[in-house]
Amino acid sequence: MSAGAGQGRCGGPGERVREMNNGDKPMVPRLESLKVKLFTDGADKAQIVAMARNAWISGFTTNPSLLKKAGVTDYVAYARELVAAVPDRHISFEVISDDIPEMVAQARLISSWGKNVYAKIPVSTTRGEPMFDAVRTLSRDGIKINMTAIFTSEQVAEAVTALEGGAPACVSVFAGRLGDVGIDYRPIVADAVARARATQNVEIIWASTREVFNVVEAHDMGCHIITAPADVLNKLPGLGTQTGAELALGAVKAFRDDALAAGITLPPSDKLHAAE
Numbered sequence: 001m002s003a004g005a006g007q008g009r010c011g012g013p014g015e016r017v018r019e020m021n022n023g024d025k026p027m028v029p030r031l032e033s034l035k036v037k038l039f040t041d042g043a044d045k046a047q048i049v050a051m052a053r054n055a056w057i058s059g060f061t062t063n064p065s066l067l068k069k070a071g072v073t074d075y076v077a078y079a080r081e082l083v084a085a086v087p088d089r090h091i092s093f094e095v096i097s098d099d100i101p102e103m104v105a106q107a108r109l110i111s112s113w114g115k116n117v118y119a120k121i122p123v124s125t126t127r128g129e130p131m132f133d134a135v136r137t138l139s140r141d142g143i144k145i146n147m148t149a150i151f152t153s154e155q156v157a158e159a160v161t162a163l164e165g166g167a168p169a170c171v172s173v174f175a176g177r178l179g180d181v182g183i184d185y186r187p188i189v190a191d192a193v194a195r196a197r198a199t200q201n202v203e204i205i206w207a208s209t210r211e212v213f214n215v216v217e218a219h220d221m222g223c224h225i226i227t228a229p230a231d232v233l234n235k236l237p238g239l240g241t242q243t244g245a246e247l248a249l250g251a252v253k254a255f256r257d258d259a260l261a262a263g264i265t266l267p268p269s270d271k272l273h274a275a276e
Contacts, residue, residue, distance in 0.1 A: 028240035029219055031056060036219045038236070039090065039205070039227035043070035045082055047230055052086045056236075059090030061146070061172075061205070061227045063120065083114040092146040092170075094120035098127075104134050111143045118146040118170060123155050132162040139166025146205070148172040156192040164199045170225065171196065176208030186221070193222045212236065 029035075037058040040051045043066035051057050060082075072078045079093050093113070095106040107119035119138070124130050135145050139162070147159045150173045163169040173192050175185035189206065196202040203224035206214065212235050218226040242250075 028216060030240045031236045034215070034219050034236075034239075036206075036215065036223050037225045038215070038233060039225055040230055040233060041066070041207070041209070041227040042230055043067045043072060045070070045078070045085070048082060049085050051230055051233070052089065057089070057233070059092075059225070059227075060086065061092040061120070061207075063094045063148070064096055079110070079113050079117075083117060087114065087116060090116055090118060092118045092120040092148075094122070094148065098125050100125065100129060100131070100134055103131070104138060107134075107138050107143055107145070108141075118144040118168075120146040120148050120172075122149045123147060123151075123159065124149075130158070132158045135159070135169075136162040136166070139163050139169055142167050144168050146170040146172060148207070149174060150192075151178060151188075153188050153191045156188065156195060160192070160195045160199065160202050163202050166201060168201050168203075170203050170205050172205040172207040172227070174208045175206050176210040176214065179210065186217075189218075189221055189223065193224075196224065197222070212239070215239075 034056075038056055039059040039061050040048060040057055041061045042048065043062045048060055051060075067075065067078075075093075075096070083091060091114070093110045095103045095110065097103045097106055103121060103125075107121055110119040111117060121131050121135055121138075131147070135147055139145050144167050145163060147163065147169070150156055150159060150171055156171060156173065159171045163171070171192060173185070173189055175189055178185040178188065189204070192204045196204045206218040206223045206226040209215070209226055209228035209232055212232055215226055215228065215232070215236060216239070
């Protein structure tokens with residue numbers, strides 16, 4: 001789908017009401033028809049290896065918070081083991097320094113871990129120092145960059161400009177975190193997609209995914225990539241398989257089954273009428 005078609009999806013809440021097909025089936029893309037590439041966001045090695053068994057998983061993204069959650073302490077050893085286990089798909093590893101020269105050096109080291117490796121660099125240091133000049137230099141030196149923690153259209157514009165014409169690169173827009181605080185991420189994502197599709201080397205990653213519908217949104221808006229936790233991605237085989245009516249009936253049956261299983265009771269109807 002073109003960037004222009006993606007921008008057409010950026011209307012109000014009514015845009016979430018999708019057209020119906022054959023009278024009852026929602027127009028939801030099935031897993032096999034998704035145009036957006038699917039990345040797993042996580043750092044648990046066993047989970048990554050398991051997800052890599054799915055041909056429809058195109059890559060993996062990690063970050064220091066995920067490394068902490070996974071209990072990683074030897075970053076270099078972990079990364080090299082992971083690249084050896086999954087040598088044929090994109091893997092993003094993030095720099096951990098907060099000093100610009102050291103971040104640049106770490107990006108070069110990370111890049112050396114494999115041809116499929118992208119060095120993930122945040123939009124700024126913790127002091128707010130922008131990283132656009134650094135990623136411009138790295139990208140033109142052949143380092144594959146995933147510029148991350150992007151939240152505004154201004155940051156998108158600067159990131160795409162810095163990376164355009166260099167090595168293959170990604171710009172990660174944290175749509176989910178914007179939504180968490182009530183900011184409409186759709187115009188920002190649409191702008192990012194339009195800018196990236198005007199280049200030859202930059203792709204947009206929809207990041208901080210919260211739900212399966214985000215995958216549908218990313219597909220509709222023409223995003224190149226969406227990265228999501230494994231628990232979200234594992235629901236994708238169910239895309240487009242049930243109507244709202246079928247889901248309603250399933251919910252009602254589940255409520256009834258749980259009431260019976262729990263032994264929940266109310267007085268018989270004749271006693272209720274007598275009490276009135």
